[in-house]
Amino acid sequence: xxxxxxxxxxxxxxxxxxxxxxxxxxxxxxxxxxxxxxxxxxxxxxxxxxxxxxxxxxxxxxxxxxxxxxxxxxxxxxxxxxxxxxxxxxxxxxxxxxxxxxxxxxxxxxxxxxxxxxxxxxxxxxxxxxxxxxxxxxxxxxxxxxxxxxxxxxxxxxxxxxxxxxxxxxxxxxxxxxxxxxxxxxxxxxxxxxxxxxxxxxxxxxxxxxxxxxxxxxxxxxxxxxxxxxxxxxxxxxxxxxxxxxxxxxxxxxxxxxxxxxxxxxxxxxxxxxxxxxxxxxxxxxxxxxxxxxxxxxxxxxxxxxxxxxxxxxxxxxxxxxxxxxxxxxxxxxxxxxxxxxxxxxxxxxxxxxxxxxxxxxxxxxxxxxxxxxxxxxxxxxxxxxxxxxxxxxxxxxxxxxxxxxxxxxxxxxxxxxxxxxxxxxxxxxxxxxxxxxxxxxxxxxxxxxxxxxxxxxxxxxxxxxxxxxxxxxxxxxxxxxxxxxxxxxxxxxxxxxxxxxxxxxxxxxxxxxxxxxxxxxxxxxxxxxxxxxxxxxxxxxxxxxxxxxxxxxxxxxxxxxxxxxxxxxxxxxxxxxxxxxxxxxxxxxxxxxxxxxxxxxxxxxxxxxxxxxxxxxxxxxxxxxxxxxxxxxxxxxxxxxxxxxxxxxxxxxxxxxxxxxxxxxxxxxxxxxxxxxxxxxxxxxxxxxxxxxxxxxxxxxxxxxxxxxxxxxxxxxxxxxxxxxxxxxxxxxxxxxxxxxxxxxxxxxxxxxxxxxxxxxxxxxxxxxxxxxxxxxxxxxxxxxxxxxxxxxxxxxxxxxxxxxxxxxxxxxxxxxxxxxxxxxxxxxxxxxxx
Amino acid sequence: xxxxxxxxxxxxxxxxxxxxxxxxxxxxxxxxxxxxxxxxxxxxxxxxxxxxxxxxxxxxxxxxxxxxxxxxxxxxxxxxxxxxxxxxxxxxxxxxxxxxxxxxxxxxxxxxxxxxxxxxxxxxxxxxx
Ligand SMILES: Cc1cc2nc3c(=O)[nH]c(=O)nc-3n(C[C@H](O)[C@H](O)[C@H](O)COP(=O)(O)OP(=O)(O)OC[C@H]3O[C@@H](n4cnc5c(N)ncnc54)[C@H](O)[C@@H]3O)c2cc1C
Ligand code: SF4
Numbered sequence: 001x002x003x004x005x006x007x008x009x010x011x012x013x014x015x016x017x018x019x020x021x022x023x024x025x026x027x028x029x030x031x032x033x034x035x036x037x038x039x040x041x042x043x044x045x046x047x048x049x050x051x052x053x054x055x056x057x058x059x060x061x062x063x064x065x066x067x068x069x070x071x072x073x074x075x076x077x078x079x080x081x082x083x084x085x086x087x088x089x090x091x092x093x094x095x096x097x098x099x100x101x102x103x104x105x106x107x108x109x110x111x112x113x114x115x116x117x118x119x120x121x122x123x124x125x126x127x128x129x130x131x132x133x134x135x136x137x138x139x140x141x142x143x144x145x146x147x148x149x150x151x152x153x154x155x156x157x158x159x160x161x162x163x164x165x166x167x168x169x170x171x172x173x174x175x176x177x178x179x180x181x182x183x184x185x186x187x188x189x190x191x192x193x194x195x196x197x198x199x200x201x202x203x204x205x206x207x208x209x210x211x212x213x214x215x216x217x218x219x220x221x222x223x224x225x226x227x228x229x230x231x232x233x234x235x236x237x238x239x240x241x242x243x244x245x246x247x248x249x250x251x252x253x254x255x256x257x258x259x260x261x262x263x264x265x266x267x268x269x270x271x272x273x274x275x276x277x278x279x280x281x282x283x284x285x286x287x288x289x290x291x292x293x294x295x296x297x298x299x300x301x302x303x304x305x306x307x308x309x310x311x312x313x314x315x316x317x318x319x320x321x322x323x324x325x326x327x328x329x330x331x332x333x334x335x336x337x338x339x340x341x342x343x344x345x346x347x348x349x350x351x352x353x354x355x356x357x358x359x360x361x362x363x364x365x366x367x368x369x370x371x372x373x374x375x376x377x378x379x380x381x382x383x384x385x386x387x388x389x390x391x392x393x394x395x396x397x398x399x400x401x402x403x404x405x406x407x408x409x410x411x412x413x414x415x416x417x418x419x420x421x422x423x424x425x426x427x428x429x430x431x432x433x434x435x436x437x438x439x440x441x442x443x444x445x446x447x448x449x450x451x452x453x454x455x456x457x458x459x460x461x462x463x464x465x466x467x468x469x470x471x472x473x474x475x476x477x478x479x480x481x482x483x484x485x486x487x488x489x490x491x492x493x494x495x496x497x498x499x500x501x502x503x504x505x506x507x508x509x510x511x512x513x514x515x516x517x518x519x520x521x522x523x524x525x526x527x528x529x530x531x532x533x534x535x536x537x538x539x540x541x542x543x544x545x546x547x548x549x550x551x552x553x554x555x556x557x558x559x560x561x562x563x564x565x566x567x568x569x570x571x572x573x574x575x576x577x578x579x580x581x582x583x584x585x586x587x588x589x590x591x592x593x594x595x596x597x598x599x600x601x602x603x604x605x606x607x608x609x610x611x612x613x614x615x616x617x618x619x620x621x622x623x624x625x626x627x628x629x630x631x632x633x634x635x636x637x638x639x640x641x642x643x644x645x646x647x648x649x650x651x652x653x654x655x656x657x658x659x660x661x662x663x664x665x666x667x668x669x670x671x672x673x674x675x676x677x678x679x680x681x682x683x684x685x686x687x688x689x690x691x692x693x694x695x696x697x698x699x700x701x702x703x704x705x706x707x708x709x710x711x712x713x714x715x716x717x718x719x720x721x722x723x724x725x726x727x728x729x730x731x732x733x734x735x736x737x738x739x740x741x742x743x744x745x746x747x748x749x750x751x752x753x754x755x756x757x758x759x760x761x762x763x764x765x766x767x768x769x770x771x772x773x774x775x776x777x778x779x780x781x782x783x784x785x786x787x788x789x790x791x792x793x794x795x796x797x798x799x800x801x802x803x804x805x806x807x808x809x810x811x812x813x814x815x816x817x818x819x820x821x822x823x824x825x826x827x828x829x830x831x832x833x834x835x836x
Numbered sequence: 837x838x839x840x841x842x843x844x845x846x847x848x849x850x851x852x853x854x855x856x857x858x859x860x861x862x863x864x865x866x867x868x869x870x871x872x873x874x875x876x877x878x879x880x881x882x883x884x885x886x887x888x889x890x891x892x893x894x895x896x897x898x899x900x901x902x903x904x905x906x907x908x909x910x911x912x913x914x915x916x917x918x919x920x921x922x923x924x925x926x927x928x929x930x931x932x933x934x935x936x937x938x939x940x941x942x943x944x945x946x947x948x949x950x951x952x953x954x955x956x957x958x959x960x961x962x963x964x965x
Contacts (some may be wrong), residue, residue, distance in 0.1 A: 283838040466949070477908070500879075510879065512904035513913035539860035539903065543915035546900055551915055555895035802866040803856040803875070811870035812889065827894035 001028050004086050004096040006076040011276030011292035012102030013060050018300035020067045026160050030068045035075035047153045049129050050160040052710040079248040105238035105277040114207030119216025120232045123154045136161035139230025145204050146235035147174040154233045166197045166227050178328040182369040186352040240278045240285050245536030253280030262309040264299045273299045290421045312499045314420045318376045321752035325373035330366025330383040331356050340552035342391040355391040370565050377460040381416035418604045419450035419457045419643050433468045476516040480507045484738040517542040518738045524661035525733050528781035531788050533795050534592050558598040560622035561612050564631045565650035566593025575615040586821045592629035603801045609786045618784040627666045629656040635672030642672035644689035659782045660761035663736040681709045684742040699746030707743045727760035730771040862899035874899035884923040885939035890914045945946050
C-alpha cells in the first residue's frame, strides 16, 4: 500500500509515526511531503524559541528513514484523483493508494490597509519567528493583532525580544474563545502588570507606514488611538489550508476545511483522508493539537484494517504565559441546559476560578482557571464524574480551613484522561506502573506518551507514581536514607559541624565516597570561613579537594590560580611562566580563561603556591565543586559594540562568589552585548548587557548535555542583578541533589522557571532574607584556602609524598615530553581500563 | 610508637612514625624497590595496609582515597576512577577482576606495628624503575 502524507506538521508526523509503528507486516510505503525545509517540530512549544529553545530542542522524534520517504522542502502542488497522483513543486509525481491531507492552517490576516508592509508578520512557523527576531533588533515597540492564545504568546515573544508589546483585541476581553469575562478581566490585569498594554474591544483600522521606506510605523484603531510600533504581528485566527482539496473538487466546510466523516475520510473521495487543522469534522475545525492526534491515530488504524472512529474532541487548554496560568476545560462557557456556575474570584491571590456543574450540582461539566491552574489536570480529568467536594473547595484545591489537599489522582476513575494531549487514561498509566513498564516520570513518558504534549499533566503523573507506592528514592547512598537537600536542612537546622555527628544522628555505618564529599560540601557551603582540610573534614574531601589541586591520571596534580574575569597583567603572566619553568609544569589555557599548570607532585604544591601567593594569586577552586570562573568578553571598554563593562562585572561576580562550595561546579559568564562573545548562556548563570541594564539567564550547561540558559529577568540594574544571582545560587545550593548541575535542577523544579522567579524575585516562600543573609556570610567569611595552608604547619604536613620520606619524589611517577612540554610517561595499569 | 612495615614478619619493609597518621585518612609508605603501600588508621583504631597503586591507572594514589564502609566492610575508593576496594581483602567490589595487594598488620608489643604480605597477594607491583 502506498500512502502519501501531505504536510509534515505535528499531526502529519504523528500519523506517519503511528502508521509505521502499527504496520507489523511492513508492507506500507509512506511518502511525506513537507513544504517546510525542516522536519516536523513542536509547534505548540514554538514560543519557547524565544525562551532559550532552539530548532534542535523543538524537533520531534525522527521518523524511521527506512520506512518513510520524507521529502523536505517539497510541497504538493495538485492532486489528480483520477490517476491517484500527487504533483509536487519539484516537478515530480507520486502515486498513492491512500492520500492523507495534513496541511494544517494558515494565519488569517485581516485585509486592513498596510497589512502586507515590511514589518508585518504572522506567528506560525520557525521561519516566521526568525523573521520577527531579526526585525525586533531595530524596533522599540510591537503590536499584536489578536488577544487569543496565540496573540498572548506572540506578545510574550515580543517582550522577550526586548520590545514593549501591545495587544489589540476586537472582543471585549482577552482569550474570548476559552474564558469568560471574569477570567478575562483578571488576565488583562495580570498581563498589564507584566508590561503588556492591552486594548480590548478595539478594531484595527490601518497599519501605518513610513512614506519613504514603506516600513511599518504603527497601527491606528477605530477610536482614533495611534500606537507607534516597528513590528505588527497578526494573530487574528487561522484558516484551514484546504486549497489543494478544493482544487481537486473535494467538499469543503462552511468555514473551510475538508469535510470528513468520523473516520476522517473525505466526504467526496474514500481514498483521501484529512487530519489535523485542515479537517472539518462534524461541521467544525479544531485549532488544537490533541484532536489532530486523535484523527491521526484513527486514520492509521483504519488504513491497517481497523474500525476506529475519532473520539469526541477535548478542547481543554492550559497555558502558562509570562508565568500566568490560564486554563479552560469541558463546558467552560456553561452552555449545557440548566448548568450552574460556581465562581471564586480572589483579588488578593490574583486567582479566578469558575466551575460549571450540572443543574443538580452533582456533576462537574467544565471550568475556567486564571492565575492559578494548579488543579487543572485533576479537574479536567474529573469532568463528567460526580463531585467529591464542594466546588469552591475544588477550585483552590485546598480545604481552606485544614489546608489539606483535597483532590488527588486517587479520587479519579480509571477511565479519566490524565494526559489529554495524547489521550492517556489513568487506567493505562496505572497498568504501566504496576506492570513494571515504568517506575518514574521519564519512564511513563516513554511508554505511554503521557506528559509529552503540553506537559501540564506531569505533576499528576508524579502523584500517580507516589500513590501507586513507587517511591522515587533520593537517598544519597546506603548510609543516608535522605536526599542531599534534606541533609542540608538537617545539618543547617541542627547546627551540625562534623560528619561523625551527622552520621551518628541521621545515618548508619561509616560513610563512603558518596556521602562524605556531600557532607563536606554542605559544611563548606554553610561555613565559608572554616578550612576544608581541618580536623575530621580533611577525610571527607573528594580527590581534588583533599589536596586543593586537580589530580591527574598519573597521580600528579594541576594548579589553576584564579584569574578573575580572565583579566591578567603581563607581570602576573610572567610569574606563571617562571613557576611553570622552575617546576617543569605543562601549561595550557583553559576554557574558563585561565592558565592550568600540570604535572606538579604532591610535595611540590606548597612551594608552587608560595610563589603564586607571594605574587598576588589565590586559589582558583578548579579542584572544588564550587564557583570556577566568570568568563567575560572584552566589553564596552574596548569593543565597538559593547554597551556595558562586562569585564568589570565578571570580576565583581567572580570575587563575590569565589570559594562558594556547591552541589556541583558552577560557572558564570558576562557578555557586553547581545552578540554574546562570552558564551554566557552556556553557563550556570549568564549575564548579557542590554541598553537598559542586564539580562540574567540561568541553568545553562556545556558538557555532557549542553543546554542554553533561560532568561530569568531582563533589563535589571546591577545591584538587583547581583541580589538575584545571590539568591539563585543559594537556593540551588540548598535544594539541589548531589552532583546536580543547575541545568537539571532548574528542569526538575516543579513549576519550572516561573516558580524559580516567584521564589527568588517575588519571595513567594519568604526565604529571600535568609538566602541573602547566607550569601553575605559567605562573602564576608571568604579567605584564600591556599594562603591558609601555607600559614599552618599542620595543614602543610598533608602535602608530603610519603610518611616515611616526606619530600621524596614518588619513583612511580615519571614523565616524557611532547611538543616541547613535559607529559606523563605512558602508564602501566595492571588492568585494562574499561569505561565504568 | 612506630609502625613497622614488613614482608612476612622477618622482612622489615619500612619504619613509620604513627604520629603521621590521621584517622580515616590514608598515608603512603615508601617501600624498597620504589613502590608504596597505603596505610589507613580507621576510626575504631584498626590499621589496614594495601598496595598504593591503582590497578586501573597504574598510578600511586590509593592512599588519597576516601575511606568508608560498604555493607559493613571497611573500604577505600580509588580517587581516580572511584572503584571501591575492600580494605580487608584488597578485592575490588566494583570489578571482580581487580584487587590490591594486602599487607598483614600487627601491632607489636614495643609500640611498633608489623606489616607483612598476606598469603594470596605476594607480589608487590614495582614501578617503572
Ligand atoms: C504559537 C502556537 C502555539 C500553539 N499552542 C498550542 C497549544 O498550547 N495547545 C494546542 O493544542 N495547540 C496549540 N497550537 C496549535 C497547534 O500547533 C496545531 O493545532 C497543530 O500544530 C496542528 O497540526 P497540523 O499538523 O494539523 O498543522 P501544522 O502543524 O500547521 O502542519 C501543517 C504542515 O503542512 C505543511 N503544508 C501545508 N501545505 C502543504 C503542501 N501543499 N505540501 C506540503 N506541505 C504542506 C505546512 O507547511 C506545515 O508544515 C499552537 C500553534 C501555534 C502556532
Ligand atoms: S559580546 Fe558584544 S561587547 Fe562583548 S565582545 Fe562581543 S560584541 Fe563586543
